[in-house]
Amino acid sequence: MNRIQMILNIFLLFWWVLLPQLVMAKPLTLKLAILVETPTFASAVPDYLRPAADQGIAGAKQAIADSNRTGKFLKHHYQLQSFSAESTTELVAQALLWQQQAIDIMLVDVSSDSLVQLRQQLAADVLLVNIGNRDNQFRTKNCLPNTLHISASYSMQTDALAQWLKQRRFNKVLLISGNTIEDKLYTAAVKQSLTKFALQLVAQKKWSFNTDLRRVAGKELQAFTQVDDYDVVWVADKAQLFGQNLAYNTWLSRLVVGTNGLRANEWSYVIEAWGAAQLQNRFYQQFERHMSAKDYNAWLAVRALTEAMTQVQTNQTQLLSQYMLSDQFSLAAYKGRKLSFRAWNGQLRQPMPLTQAQALVTTAPIAGFYHPRSELDTLGIDKPLSRCNLMQTFQ
Amino acid sequence: MINKGCWLGFISLFPPYLLAADMAYVSNEKDDSLSVIDMNTMAVVNTIEVGERPRGILLSKDKQQLYICASESDTIQIFDLKTHQVIGELPSGEDPEQFSLHPNGKWLYAANEDDALLTVIDVPNRSVISQIDVGIEPEGVAVSPDGKTVIVTSETSNMVHWIDSKTNKVVHNTVIDARPRYAQFNRSGELLWVSSEIGGTVSILDTNTREIIHKISFAPQGIHQDKVQPVGVKLTDDGRYAFVALGPANHIAVVDQQTYQVINYLLVGRRVWQLALNPQQNKLLTTNGVSGDVSIIDIDAMKVIKSIRVGRYPWGAVITDEQ
Numbered sequence: 191m192n193r194i195q196m197i198l199n200i201f202l203l204f205w206w207v208l209l210p211q212l213v214m215a216k217p218l219t220l221k222l223a224i225l226v227e228t229p230t231f232a233s234a235v236p237d238y239l240r241p242a243a244d245q246g247i248a249g250a251k252q253a254i255a256d257s258n259r260t261g262k263f264l265k266h267h268y269q270l271q272s273f274s275a276e277s278t279t280e281l282v283a284q285a286l287l288w289q290q291q292a293i294d295i296m297l298v299d300v301s302s303d304s305l306v307q308l309r310q311q312l313a314a315d316v317l318l319v320n321i322g323n324r325d326n327q328f329r330t331k332n333c334l335p336n337t338l339h340i341s342a343s344y345s346m347q348t349d350a351l352a353q354w355l356k357q358r359r360f361n362k363v364l365l366i367s368g369n370t371i372e373d374k375l376y377t378a379a380v381k382q383s384l385t386k387f388a389l390q391l392v393a394q395k396k397w398s399f400n401t402d403l404r405r406v407a408g409k410e411l412q413a414f415t416q417v418d419d420y421d422v423v424w425v426a427d428k429a430q431l432f433g434q435n436l437a438y439n440t441w442l443s444r445l446v447v448g449t450n451g452l453r454a455n456e457w458s459y460v461i462e463a464w465g466a467a468q469l470q471n472r473f474y475q476q477f478e479r480h481m482s483a484k485d486y487n488a489w490l491a492v493r494a495l496t497e498a499m500t501q502v503q504t505n506q507t508q509l510l511s512q513y514m515l516s517d518q519f520s521l522a523a524y525k526g527r528k529l530s531f532r533a534w535n536g537q538l539r540q541p542m543p544l545t546q547a548q549a550l551v552t553t554a555p556i557a558g559f560y561h562p563r564s565e566l567d568t569l570g571i572d573k574p575l576s577r578c579n580l581m582q583t584f585q
Numbered sequence: 586m587i588n589k590g591c592w593l594g595f596i597s598l599f600p601p602y603l604l605a606a607d608m609a610y611v612s613n614e615k616d617d618s619l620s621v622i623d624m625n626t627m628a629v630v631n632t633i634e635v636g637e638r639p640r641g642i643l644l645s646k647d648k649q650q651l652y653i654c655a656s657e658s659d660t661i662q663i664f665d666l667k668t669h670q671v672i673g674e675l676p677s678g679e680d681p682e683q684f685s686l687h688p689n690g691k692w693l694y695a696a697n698e699d700d701a702l703l704t705v706i707d708v709p710n711r712s713v714i715s716q717i718d719v720g721i722e723p724e725g726v727a728v729s730p731d732g733k734t735v736i737v738t739s740e741t742s743n744m745v746h747w748i749d750s751k752t753n754k755v756v757h758n759t760v761i762d763a764r765p766r767y768a769q770f771n772r773s774g775e776l777l778w779v780s781s782e783i784g785g786t787v788s789i790l791d792t793n794t795r796e797i798i799h800k801i802s803f804a805p806q807g808i809h810q811d812k813v814q815p816v817g818v819k820l821t822d823d824g825r826y827a828f829v830a831l832g833p834a835n836h837i838a839v840v841d842q843q844t845y846q847v848i849n850y851l852l853v854g855r856r857v858w859q860l861a862l863n864p865q866q867n868k869l870l871t872t873n874g875v876s877g878d879v880s881i882i883d884i885d886a887m888k889v890i891k892s893i894r895v896g897r898y899p900w901g902a903v904i905t906d907e908q
Binding site: 256259260263264465468471472497500501520521522526527528564565566 | 698699701720721722739740741742743744746755758760762763764782783784785809811812814833
């Protein structure tokens with residue numbers, strides 16, 4: 191009897207004391223990949239407005255370096271593979287190859303069509319992390335399973351600007367849109383935000399692209415913006431074909447907001463507070479350019495995953511995504527408050543800085559806009575208006 | 586008529602510490618200056634130019650000098666308290682932010698935020714003894730009262746690193762809530778208090794097991810949970826109180842050091858981050874970064890008694906009675 195008890199005790203000692211230490215000390219590797227659909231530009235887009243070729247990928251690399259620095263203390267290691275291509279077919283082929291190599295977490299910066307294709311072709315247990323696509327449909331009705339969205343939706347951007355207009359009492363808006371698909375989606379989001387925050391649409395105009403603005407911007411746009419009195423011009427020009435010429439060329443002496451002028455993106459080089467200067471410095475030293483919003487989103491995506499691995503001590507994708515969507519998860523992201531996910535549609539909640547070329551103007555959510563759950567949920571389409579209920583797809 | 590003897594008798598009624606003028610030194614991060622505050626009159630009596638982006642400051646062991654982390658100048662300045670002059674520099678590595686002095690008064694440990702290093706400095710020789718690899722954005726530094734253990738917290742790695750001061754090697758890492766900012770040992774050295782800015786908590790670690798034994802959360806009335814961001818922590822030597830600066834919640838939490846219960850919240854200036862106790866430990870000074878002022882708390886009355894305008898972004902503070 192005594193002997194059995196002794197053996198049992200030794201077993202228990204092993205089970206409770208030694209085993210967890212062995213498990214804790216076990217080295218873990220997390221393999222990630224990033225897929226980027228290379229954007230194409232019309233020749234009218236000036237070079238200085240085109241993003242760097244490694245945009246997004248650089249941000250992910252920075253986060254891998256940061257996380258490995260943390261990981262070495264815990265024997266955790268992180269790896270990244272990257273691939274860029276113009277066509278959906280090539281992107282899907284590469285993703286399938288990665289899937290074969292047992293990489294089941296992929297960061298993606300792709301068009302809406304490619305995102306749908308990837309989700310359809312890849313196995314259900316591959317976690318997709320969207321770092322560039324802002325299309326509202328993926329947050330409201332086209333609820334892709336096992337897909338997280340780090341990039342803010344169009345509505346998060348337009349709500350952020352609308353809150354600022356409301357606070358400043360710039361109520362009357364002249365809306366000018368380009369004619370790309372993205373411009374249409376963004377314009378729809380602007381109109382929803384105008385309604386949501388009770389702002390007035392004075393007039394809506396479409397830019398017709400029959401001139402090269404770099405030569406005659408002054409004349410053309412002054413005539414074009416001659417409508418009833420407005421407080422601001424809200425421009426929807428995702429392709430950067432004319433929006434950059436609106437400021438200082440409006441008929442009335444008015445501000446420009448939207449895709450140009452005062453903008454609401456996840457990140458900008460003007461952000462310094464809350465320790466942001468440290469991240470900006472690290473990035474600049476490594477890549478010799480400023481960190482863009484897409485770089486920041488990719489950085490966030492990797493950091494969310496690696497932070498989950500630090501906390502949960504596992505590299506199993508399913509357990510990581512479950513943890514990220516839980517209430518325990520909080521991500522420090524140099525924005526003065528913790529970030530978390532909206533579990534119903536996989537959207538990351540994050541403050542939206544409003545920036546002009548030389549300074550941070552303010553950060554939304556703006557004080558005074560309340561929400562029962564989190565003030566961050568005043569930005570973007572809220573749960574009652576979303577058909578998504580993704581929680582179970584992550585389990 | 587009051588004669589001289591009577592005056593002397595009157596003065597001798599007061600113990601010397603009441604006569605010594607406490608002076609507070611506050612580093613102004615964005616003004617590259619120190620504000621000197623007379624704690625009796627509670628007024629700024631001098632503003633002194635120092636190196637670029639001064640942040641952490643602390644007193645030398647003999648209380649004759651201040652060490653100032655001049656982050657952008659990549660140096661630690663030695664500031665003489667008698668002459669109010671910078672009399673020398675210590676090699677600090679790049680971008681020193683916070684630091685801590687070994688009880689022997691000779692070794693200074695400085696966190697180099699941009700390089701993920703902890704630099705160990707020999708103060709008398711003004712030389713670097715060692716540089717230790719730590720996590721991303723090292724921030725809070727503390728040395729145990731017995732001098733055996735050095736702590737550094739890394740803000741982005743979310744870790745407390747335990748370093749053996751004999752070997753200058755990391756011997757253990759404890760994962761902690763997001764963005765650990767500040768570490769402080771209690772007087773006996775048995776416990777370590779660490780604030781987590783984004784986690785919104787203060788963790789208390791047992792220094793034998795190096796495990797978290799308790800976590801304190803804060804809920805000042807009418808303030809959203811996301812704005813509760815603990816930074817500076819100060820413990821009174823009598824074991825009674827712990828003060829925690831709650832950042833953009835604009836409050837100081839008063840915690841019972843024995844039961845870990847929050848017993849009071851005191852409203853101070855905007856984005857309060859660091860704290861200093863006077864030698865008597867009956868006054869607490871808070872630096873309020875965004876509002877550019879400091880608040881003075883009377884600990885016996887447990888009340889904020891004064892706000893004093895200083896420079897832009899006041900960061901670190903020290904109060905001394907030596908002049």
